[in-house]
Amino acid sequence: MKTAVVAVIVRAGKVLVVQRAAGIPAAGYWTPPSGKLNAKETEPQALVREMQEELALAVRPLRxxxxxxxxxxAYRLHWWLAAPMSSTLDPAPAEIAAVRWVRPAQFARLQPTFTAGRHFFETILPGLPEWRGHRAPLGSTLEQ
Ligand SMILES: Nc1nc2c([nH]c(=O)n2[C@@H]2O[C@H](COP(=O)(O)OP(=O)(O)OP(=O)(O)O)[C@@H](O)[C@H]2O)c(=O)[nH]1
Known part of the structure; x- marks a missing residue:
């Protein structure tokens, strides 16, 4: 089965989410940014390429x-923590209508969202050691 990577990019205790643009599948949905693997590409390579293409954001894939x-x-989604390596974003309008940095409770209020995204923010993210350490700002922890 084909794979798409989802980038979980954290800064100062908030996660980057995007609203999918009009004219692409699942238009209007809010989710962490994602992209499909090209042939022969590794998951970290796809993550770096997609974040560059969609957001002009340099990231370092962590795990x-x-x-x-x-x-x-049709796809399997692999959710990767990634550290932001640049401080600015420049979303590609053909793919992204809006961007926001959110805490889990804020994600829960966005609409529409995917079932997977809601599960990730409610159940997976709070259990991650990197996230539990976020009382010290998580962005700085991840960037070390
Ligand atoms: N980002 C994201 N996509 C999801 C979730 N749940 C879910 O079914 N999907 C679906 O999984 C696919 C993710 O692939 P994608 O992000 O590469 O899709 P895309 O159309 O932007 O493709 P591309 O950027 O590779 O060209 C999409 O078809 C999307 O509808 C989710 O929670 N987050």
Whole structure:
């Protein structure tokens, strides 16, 4: 089955989410940014490329923290923690309508969202040691 990577990018206790642009599948949905692997590409390579293409954001992939099927099950989603390496974003309008840095409780209020995204913020993220350490700002922890 094909794989798409989802980037969990944390800064100062908040996670970067994007709203998918009009004209692409699942338009309007809020989710951490994602992208499909090209042929022969590794997951970290795809993560770096997609964040550059969609957000002009340099990231350092850290580790895969969760896997789940996409809705419709054509893809498997591999969720990766990634450290932001640049401080600015420049979203590609063809793919991204809006960006926001959110805490889990704020993500829960965004609509529409995918089942996988809600599960990630409610159940997976709070259990990650990197996230539990976020009382010291998580961004700085991840960037060390
Ligand atoms: N980002 C994201 N995508 C999800 C979630 N759940 C889910 O079923 N999907 C689906 O999984 C697929 C993710 O692939 P993708 O992000 O590469 O899709 P895309 O259309 O942007 O493709 P591309 O950027 O590689 O061209 C999409 O079809 C999306 O609808 C989720 O929680 N987050």
């Amino acid at each position: 895969c923290v969760w896997q789940c099927p996409a809705e419709g099950a």
